[in-house]
Amino acid sequence: MSHTCRYLIVLILAILLFPVAFGPRLFLSSLPFASLITRRTMSSSSAYSQELYIAQLAVQRASILTKRVFHEKAKGTVDKNDKSPVTIGDFGAQALIIAALRHNFPDDAIVAEEEAAQLRTDENLKNTIWDLVRSTKLDDAASEQALGGAIRDADEMLDLIDRGNSTGGNKGRIWAIDPIDGTKGFLRGGQYAVCLGLMVDGDVKVGVLGCPNLPVDDKAPLTADIGSNGTDDEGHGVLFSAVLGQGATSRPLAASSSEEGRAISMRSIPSDSLADATFCESVEAGHSAHGDQASIAQKLGITKPSVRMDSQAKYGSIARGAGDIYLRLPVKATYQEKIWDHAAGDLIVREAGGQVTDIHGNRLDFGIGRTLANNKGVVAAPAASHAKVLAAVQEVLNAKQ
Ligand SMILES: Nc1ncnc2c1ncn2[C@@H]1O[C@H](COP(=O)(O)OS(=O)(=O)O)[C@@H](OP(=O)(O)O)[C@H]1O
Ligand SMILES: [Mg+2]
Ligand SMILES: [Mg+2]
Ligand SMILES: [Mg+2]
Numbered sequence: 001m002s003h004t005c006r007y008l009i010v011l012i013l014a015i016l017l018f019p020v021a022f023g024p025r026l027f028l029s030s031l032p033f034a035s036l037i038t039r040r041t042m043s044s045s046s047a048y049s050q051e052l053y054i055a056q057l058a059v060q061r062a063s064i065l066t067k068r069v070f071h072e073k074a075k076g077t078v079d080k081n082d083k084s085p086v087t088i089g090d091f092g093a094q095a096l097i098i099a100a101l102r103h104n105f106p107d108d109a110i111v112a113e114e115e116a117a118q119l120r121t122d123e124n125l126k127n128t129i130w131d132l133v134r135s136t137k138l139d140d141a142a143s144e145q146a147l148g149g150a151i152r153d154a155d156e157m158l159d160l161i162d163r164g165n166s167t168g169g170n171k172g173r174i175w176a177i178d179p180i181d182g183t184k185g186f187l188r189g190g191q192y193a194v195c196l197g198l199m200v201d202g203d204v205k206v207g208v209l210g211c212p213n214l215p216v217d218d219k220a221p222l223t224a225d226i227g228s229n230g231t232d233d234e235g236h237g238v239l240f241s242a243v244l245g246q247g248a249t250s251r252p253l254a255a256s257s258s259e260e261g262r263a264i265s266m267r268s269i270p271s272d273s274l275a276d277a278t279f280c281e282s283v284e285a286g287h288s289a290h291g292d293q294a295s296i297a298q299k300l301g302i303t304k305p306s307v308r309m310d311s312q313a314k315y316g317s318i319a320r321g322a323g324d325i326y327l328r329l330p331v332k333a334t335y336q337e338k339i340w341d342h343a344a345g346d347l348i349v350r351e352a353g354g355q356v357t358d359i360h361g362n363r364l365d366f367g368i369g370r371t372l373a374n375n376k377g378v379v380a381a382p383a384a385s386h387a388k389v390l391a392a393v394q395e396v397l398n399a400k401q
Contacts, residue, residue, distance in 0.1 A: 048198070048206050048243045051105070055196045055208040056241060056257065057143050058100035062093035062194045063210040063237070063253055065136040066180055070189070078118060078125070085183050088125070090114050091161060092132045093179035093194055095151065098160045101175055103148025108198075111370050112164020112177035113340050119158055130154040143257050168339060170202030170367030178312070178340035184284060185310025189213075193311040197343030202367020207344030207351075209240040211313045216252045218264055222278055222307045222322040240264070240316040240344075242351035248319055266353045267321040271385040275301040279325040280314040288377075289329040292396055296327060299392040315345025318380060319352035325389055328378035329359060329397070336371035342378065355386035359393055 069089035080086050094114045101110060119126040133151060138144045151157050168174055178195040186192035194210035216238050237253035241261055249261025269277055279297055282288045290306075297306065307323055314326045326349075328337075346356045346364050357363055358375035365374040381389040 046243070046246060051198050051206050052208070052241060052243055053257065054100060054104045054146065055198065055206055056239060057138065057147055058097045059194050059196050059208045059210040059239065060253060060257075061100070061136065061138050061144075061147060062096045062179060063212050064138070065089065065092045065096060065132055066186065066192070066194060067212055068132060068136065070186065085187065086114060087180065087183060087187065088129045088132065089186065090180045090183060091116070091119060091129050092136070094164060094177060095129070095133050095157045095160050096136065097177050097179060097194075097196060098163050099151050100147040102160065102163065104146075105173070105175075108173040108175055109166035109168075110164045110175045110177065111166045111168045111339060112161075112175075112179070113338065114161060114179060115165065116158040116161040119161070126154055126158065130157055133157055140256060168367075168369045172201065174199045176340045176343040176366070178338075181341060182311025182313070185313075188310075190283065191309040191311050191313040193313050193316070195312050195340060195344045197340075197347065197366075199339075199343065199366050202365070203244070204343050204347040204366055205244045207240075207242045207347035209312050209316050209344050209348060210237075210253055211240065211311075211316055212237045212253060214238045214313050214316065218250055218262065218320040218322065220322065222280070222317055238316065240319060240348050242344075242348040244347060244351070246351070248348045248351040250316070250320055264320040264352050266319060266349070266382045267324055268353070268382060269324055269385060271388040274324075274385060274388065275303055277302050277324040277385075278304055278307060278322075279327055280307045280309060280317060280323045281327055282314075283308045283310050286331055288327065289331050292329045292400075293327045295396045296329075296389075296392045299395060300389065312341065312345040315342075315349050315380065319345075319348045319354065324382060324385075326378065326380040327389075327393070329393070330377045333376075336373050337375065337378070338371055339366050339369075342366075342372065346380075349380050353383055354380055355383045356380040357386070357390065359390075359397060361390050 066089040091114055094112050176197045180186050180192050181195050182192035191213050196208045197204050198206040213236055216235055238250050239253045240250050242248040248264050250264050251259055251261040281293050317323045318326050342364055343366055349356050357379055359377040364372055368374055379390055379393055
């Protein structure tokens with residue numbers, strides 16, 4: 001074998017073995033769009049890793065938009081048919097999340113809270129939202145590219161918002177979006193959450209909650225937070241995530257996508273010492289029955305006052321042990337809870353060691369449409385004490401009949 005031939009063989013072997021010797025991450029990082037490629041390749045080992053990655057980025061980007069609305073804009077509040085408020089932040093965040101999902105998972109169905117009908121007849125409102133949407137981007141260009149980049153024009157934005165009109169069900173892949181959960185809290189400067197969940201055949205597999213006004217610190221004490229906060233300072237903004245069977249995590253909402261989440265878990269409180277527990281409930285008395293909830297707490301020997309906060313921030317807070325129990329007892333027998341108000345939070349709490357059921361003890365059924373028509377109310381607690389909490393719920397409700 002000639003020298004040249006030997007030299008060529010050594011060179012070819014060196015090229016082939018380089019990635020093995022120095023690790024695929026190093027090799028891939030030398031290619032264009034490196035962070036995107038490494039992220040996709042390296043995280044593909046666990047189930048739903050790509051869905052989680054995109055969902056986290058989409059929620060981060062939408063949260064940037066909602067914070068901009070809070071700080072920079074008149075909120076553009078309009079009343080929906082049911083008299084609940086919706087703001088330019090709700091529409092804009094929904095458009096951005098759906099754009100990211102359509103780019104990455106074009107065949108998936110989407111159930112989202114808002115619709116574009118009002119924007120189609122109000123040019124001013126449409127243009128204000130379009131202005132926000134087209135100018136809201138993630139700082140990191142590779143992450144922005146992973147979400148598919150900019151939406152083409154205002155009309156495409158309206159069509160994207162209306163892509164969230166799936167009827168839901170228990171077949172196939174369906175995303176549930178609440179672009180701003182706790183809109184009233186958002187308007188008050190209190191708690192709100194940007195919520196995204198993926199259901200497959202009716203079962204929630206991935207859940208992500210962006211909570212811009214919760215403390216980053218998982219150990220921060222839970223305080224009733226009914227407004228005037230909206231500080232958005234250094235210590236606020238947390239992203240909760242969970243994948244079925246893989247646990248739940250939290251990380252700063254402003255963190256880069258390469259930052260690993262911290263594992264979170266519910267406090268383990270023995271069912272015979274619930275007196276120390278902290279329970280959370282809605283701020284709005286029209287959304288859950290404060291009186292019944294107070295009676296249940298009393299029955300359980302809970303002495304601390306309830307912590308009232310808006311939105312699925314309640315699920316995130318109990319999942320990281322800042323609180324323990326979330327009670328949402330129906331005010332009106334006819335109200336059907338919406339799947340986007342619970343999908344992400346339900347999974348995050350269960351993956352953190354909790355149990356979530358309705359007042360009858362049934363798991364929430366996300367597979368029958370846009371609402372939880374098979375369920376009434378919500379009872380979320382650490383798995384070991386859920387039965388005791390549920391018994392107290394039923395005693396109080398039965399005594400009323
Ligand atoms: N009557 C009734 N009963 C129960 N729930 C209702 C009711 N009406 C509205 N909603 C939904 O409540 C969502 C707000 O969540 P919370 O109740 O947890 O927060 S709040 O304290 O009331 O703001 C809120 O979500 P957003 O609209 O996304 O803010 C509503 O979907
Ligand atoms: Mg709403
Ligand atoms: Mg909601
Ligand atoms: Mg909402």
